[in-house]
Amino acid sequence: MRRTCIQIPNWQQTTSLRGELKWAVNDAVSISPSFYYQELHINDTAVVLAELSNPSADVFRDGNRLPNPSTDPFWLAAVKVDWDVGIGQLTSNTSYYSRDQHSTSDYTQ
Numbered sequence: 001m002r003r004t005c006i007q008i009p010n011w012q013q014t015t016s017l018r019g020e021l022k023w024a025v026n027d028a029v030s031i032s033p034s035f036y037y038q039e040l041h042i043n044d045t046a047v048v049l050a051e052l053s054n055p056s057a058d059v060f061r062d063g064n065r066l067p068n069p070s071t072d073p074f075w076l077a078a079v080k081v082d083w084d085v086g087i088g089q090l091t092s093n094t095s096y097y098s099r100d101q102h103s104t105s106d107y108t109q
Helices: none
Strands: 012-020 029-042 070-084 089-099
Touching: none
Parallel strands: none
Antiparallel strands: 012 029, 029 070, 070 089
């Protein structure tokens, strides 16, 4: 009897990038723009069912009929302005956040 086993390719990968600049307009004012980007890619679920798996044979199954991939990219842009007004410090920190997460979920177990 020949048995075919499908293993779950349950890897994930994270890519990220961050940058910031600072511009001293004069002794009292500085402007600091920044940017952060991250993307998480999950190829499939890491959850396995013991009753369907055989770890000694390196066979791991989750019971789903379909893979469960997911991507989760986001970015965050910001501008910080510092102003020394003599009697104190004024700070403005304005940002924009964008996220576009997509995933497939299979509950056929």
